[in-house]
Amino acid sequence: MTRKQRRLYFVLLGMLALGAAVALVLTAISDSLVYFYSPTDIVTQRIPEGRRMRIGGLVEADSVKKDGKTVTFTVTDVTNALPVVYSGILPDLFREGQGVVVEGRMDKGVFAATEVLAKHDENYMPKEVADALKKSGQWNDGKSK
Amino acid sequence: MHRFANPARFLRLAKVILPYSSGVAVLSLALGLWFALAASPADYQQGDSVRIMYVHVPAAWMGMFCYVAMAAFSAMALIWKHPLADLLAKATAPVGAAFTFLCLVTGSLWGKPMWGTWWAWDARLTSMLILLFLYLGYMALVNAFDDPERGHKAAAILALVGAVNVPVIKWSVDWWNTLHQPASVVKMGGPAIDSSMLVPLLLMALGFKAYWISILILRGRAEIAAQKVRVIRMAQIHAASRGE
Numbered sequence: 001m002t003r004k005q006r007r008l009y010f011v012l013l014g015m016l017a018l019g020a021a022v023a024l025v026l027t028a029i030s031d032s033l034v035y036f037y038s039p040t041d042i043v044t045q046r047i048p049e050g051r052r053m054r055i056g057g058l059v060e061a062d063s064v065k066k067d068g069k070t071v072t073f074t075v076t077d078v079t080n081a082l083p084v085v086y087s088g089i090l091p092d093l094f095r096e097g098q099g100v101v102v103e104g105r106m107d108k109g110v111f112a113a114t115e116v117l118a119k120h121d122e123n124y125m126p127k128e129v130a131d132a133l134k135k136s137g138q139w140n141d142g143k144s145k
Numbered sequence: 146m147h148r149f150a151n152p153a154r155f156l157r158l159a160k161v162i163l164p165y166s167s168g169v170a171v172l173s174l175a176l177g178l179w180f181a182l183a184a185s186p187a188d189y190q191q192g193d194s195v196r197i198m199y200v201h202v203p204a205a206w207m208g209m210f211c212y213v214a215m216a217a218f219s220a221m222a223l224i225w226k227h228p229l230a231d232l233l234a235k236a237t238a239p240v241g242a243a244f245t246f247l248c249l250v251t252g253s254l255w256g257k258p259m260w261g262t263w264w265a266w267d268a269r270l271t272s273m274l275i276l277l278f279l280y281l282g283y284m285a286l287v288n289a290f291d292d293p294e295r296g297h298k299a300a301a302i303l304a305l306v307g308a309v310n311v312p313v314i315k316w317s318v319d320w321w322n323t324l325h326q327p328a329s330v331v332k333m334g335g336p337a338i339d340s341s342m343l344v345p346l347l348l349m350a351l352g353f354k355a356y357w358i359s360i361l362i363l364r365g366r367a368e369i370a371a372q373k374v375r376v377i378r379m380a381q382i383h384a385a386s387r388g389e
């Protein structure tokens with residue numbers, strides 16, 4: 001084996017070992033790498049009340065109710081849903097059927113949010129295309145799932 | 146590949162490519178920006194804020210692309226000791242850092258009106274920030290030694306170690322829940338982006354790539370010239386010390 005080959009194998013092996021190590025670490029701390037939990041996680045994992053966390057899901061259709069500055073709505077991941085109460089300014093993209101991430105804590109079965117972030121999905125299209133899709137019935141906005 | 150490791154051949158090739166790459170960069174960036182800022186439609190959800198995406202996404206691609214190029218040049222330098230590979234890796238670093246920075250800034254500007262926050266510590270944003278720090282670390286390390294050979298070697302190892310971050314950036318949005326949206330263009334089942342928006346996006350990406358090639362040639366030339374000067378100076382010093 002020439003020195004060049006030896007260096008090549010050394011680098012390849014090093015990269016492989018490093019990649020494996022990083023993969024193991026990331027898998028191990030995967031729980032703390034998620035930015036938010038789903039309503040199903042909250043129901044199944046019995047996360048204690050009062051712990052600060054983020055919940056993500058879709059804003060359920062027809063669930064948004066405004067009462068002065070206070071807004072109540074339901075965050076759903078289709079299998080489970082969680083009622084949320086929040087008072088403050090909502091981001092522009094906040095609307096029914098859209099993704100949302102709320103930060104706060106559980107309080108007697110209701111999630112009291114201190115911050116609401118809108119989550120954008122990966123679809124980009126002009127308004128005319130969106131209207132055409134809705135018209136032809138090919139629209140998929142989370143309600144129909 | 147080995148044939149192009151010769152600096153003289155690189156310089157000859159660079160002379161031929163440079164006018165074309167510069168021309169493509171200017172044309173596609175001008176056309177792409179016109180489409181992105183004026184001629185393309187507003188998004189059905191985001192309105193005109195979608196126009197930030199035409200700079201943000203190609204800049205993010207370039208941030209990762211430049212890092213892969215830098216790591217590949219570094220591997221070539223470590224394994225085959227190509228005299229040119231070290232210089233090209235060093236020449237790529239500031240370009241990649243600039244694109245990564247541009248990506249973070251434009252993302253932040255988009256995030257405030259859309260998400261409602263400038264910054265979130267989610268996996269995609271954090272790994273992109275780490276990429277910027279890797280570039281800065283590389284640039285600091287490569288210049289930290291009096292002997293450029295040692296600087297190149299240390300920085301090349303850093304570049305290779307940091308390369309594990311690139312797949313993490315790419316798939317962070319699929320592996321973990323993130324605030325950042327998943328991929329729209331490079332994904333299973335084709336792009337989730339309308340063609341009237343995809344075309345300006347790809348034009349911008351082409352312009353950035355051509356820009357990178359031009360800058361790489363210019364910076365590579367400068368690095369080769371600097372090395373020549375270094376060699377001549379060393380020879381002069383040796384000759385002077387022998388003469389006494």
